[in-house]
Amino acid sequence: MTQRKAVALISGGLDSLLAVRVMQEQGIHVEGINFFTGFCVEGHTHAIRKKDQKKPKRNNALWCAEQLGIKLHIIDIIDEYKQVVFNPKHGYGANLNPCLDCKVFMVKKAKEWMQAHGFDFIISGEVVGQRPMSQRKDTMPVVQRESGIDDRLLRPLSGKNLPPTLPEREGWISRDGLYDFSGRSRKPQMALAKQFGFEDYAQPAGGCCFLTDAQYSVKLADLWNSRGSKEYELDDIMLLKVGRHIRPATHYKLIVAREEGESNFLKGYKKQYPHMRCTSHGGPLTLIDGDMSEDELQQAARIVARYSQGKNTPQVELEFVTIAGEVTPMSVEPMPPAEIPKEWVL
Amino acid sequence: MSRERLDCHRLLCPMPVIKTQDRIATMQPGDELEVVCTDPGALNDIPAWSRINGHQVLETTTRDGEYIVVVRVCQE
Ligand code: SF4
Numbered sequence: 001m002t003q004r005k006a007v008a009l010i011s012g013g014l015d016s017l018l019a020v021r022v023m024q025e026q027g028i029h030v031e032g033i034n035f036f037t038g039f040c041v042e043g044h045t046h047a048i049r050k051k052d053q054k055k056p057k058r059n060n061a062l063w064c065a066e067q068l069g070i071k072l073h074i075i076d077i078i079d080e081y082k083q084v085v086f087n088p089k090h091g092y093g094a095n096l097n098p099c100l101d102c103k104v105f106m107v108k109k110a111k112e113w114m115q116a117h118g119f120d121f122i123i124s125g126e127v128v129g130q131r132p133m134s135q136r137k138d139t140m141p142v143v144q145r146e147s148g149i150d151d152r153l154l155r156p157l158s159g160k161n162l163p164p165t166l167p168e169r170e171g172w173i174s175r176d177g178l179y180d181f182s183g184r185s186r187k188p189q190m191a192l193a194k195q196f197g198f199e200d201y202a203q204p205a206g207g208c209c210f211l212t213d214a215q216y217s218v219k220l221a222d223l224w225n226s227r228g229s230k231e232y233e234l235d236d237i238m239l240l241k242v243g244r245h246i247r248p249a250t251h252y253k254l255i256v257a258r259e260e261g262e263s264n265f266l267k268g269y270k271k272q273y274p275h276m277r278c279t280s281h282g283g284p285l286t287l288i289d290g291d292m293s294e295d296e297l298q299q300a301a302r303i304v305a306r307y308s309q310g311k312n313t314p315q316v317e318l319e320f321v322t323i324a325g326e327v328t329p330m331s332v333e334p335m336p337p338a339e340i341p342k343e344w345v346l
Numbered sequence: 347m348s349r350e351r352l353d354c355h356r357l358l359c360p361m362p363v364i365k366t367q368d369r370i371a372t373m374q375p376g377d378e379l380e381v382v383c384t385d386p387g388a389l390n391d392i393p394a395w396s397r398i399n400g401h402q403v404l405e406t407t408t409r410d411g412e413y414i415v416v417v418r419v420c421q422e
Pocket of ligand 1: 098099134208210212
């Protein structure tokens with residue numbers, strides 16, 4: 001009998017890890033696919049911050065693949081994914097997360113990969129009732145229908161709660177070996193992980209990407225609002241993960257590093273954005289996104305000074321540096337915190 | 347047999363891994379790829395990616411805020 005091949009959607013969380021393992025138990029050859037949208041929550045994105053640098057910096061999808069002994073194909077879908085974020089047919093979840101459209105899109109991409117590489121079906125770690133938008137009994141068939149994958153999508157952890165799929169009907173796998181997990185409880189997954197001997201797996205809170213994060217969504221909505229249209233580049237959405245974002249006017253905002261790790265990270269953007277740095281005191285590197293008038297330049301400098309170690313002194317010296325590297329020295333009075341309206345701080 | 351260099355300055359993981367994966371797909375067994383990154387995460391991720399895909403990491407070095415991983419392409 002030919003060995004059947006499945007491609008697994010690997011997010012890096014426990015569910016996809018278990019789903020693959022369950023299929024391996026049934027003799028299926030599995031390879032993983034992981035999509036990079038630009039919004040994915042990565043261990044190292046947090047590790048930009050110095051205080052987080054002691055935590056292990058690992059990519060959870062790669063880690064899962066290594067535990068499972070499978071190949072992992074990481075695919076950059078940054079550009080194509082924009083349409084999903086801009087115009088989700090099924091709308092957004094609690095924040096700017098278009099989960100249902102996102103799932104349809106990813107399954108569709110995985111299907112293309114499956115066909116191009118001669119694989120037989122797709123597996124995903126989804127569990128019925130686990131997530132409010134994309135993992136409901138009534139929305140799961142939507143993913144199958146709209147992606148065109150139909151019954152070649154198998155969810156091993158909830159398989160017994162769902163109609164039989166092609167791999168079951170064809171006898172490639174046995175339905176008895178599937179599970180009947182449902183709902184939000186993580187206990188059955190944790191018990192199964194223990195049974196398989198998995199330890200130290202990632203347990204993401206909330207969703208798998210930054211779009212489920214309320215504060216991140218506020219910053220993204222602000223970016224669209226300031227540009228007058230929904231658009232973004234990878235640098236934009238990366239920068240939304242870093243620093244304090246302060247918008248004194250629609251046409252410009254400041255990205256103020258919160259600590260040394262972020263300052264170092266923002267330094268990498270000095271050729272794309274003008275920046276300010278304090279020279280008389282220690283202070284954060286600040287990028288400026290947008291164009292400013294002379295008055296606004298003064299205003300921006302006073303805000304930056306407020307976040308420097310000279311915030312309680314009468315005068316702080318700074319430098320404003322353009323993309324071309326032209327330096328303008330400045331001397332300003334730090335803005336008192338009470339003068340910075342709450343709405344400016346995103 | 348050749349040695350190529352891949353510039354991943356400023357790219358955050360997993361982009362250096364994706365670039366490495368895509369470049370190696372165009373190379374021959376025995377070739378070497380030197381990946382130069384600024385995200386320290388690459389020091390973990392590129393070796394992890396190499397292990398699961400059967401390629402060999404020849405060296406990893408850190409200097410002046412750059413993280414360099416040299417991978418030898420092996421037969422799939
Ligand atoms: S949390 Fe993000 S990555 Fe996960 S399904 Fe929702 S939109 Fe997609």
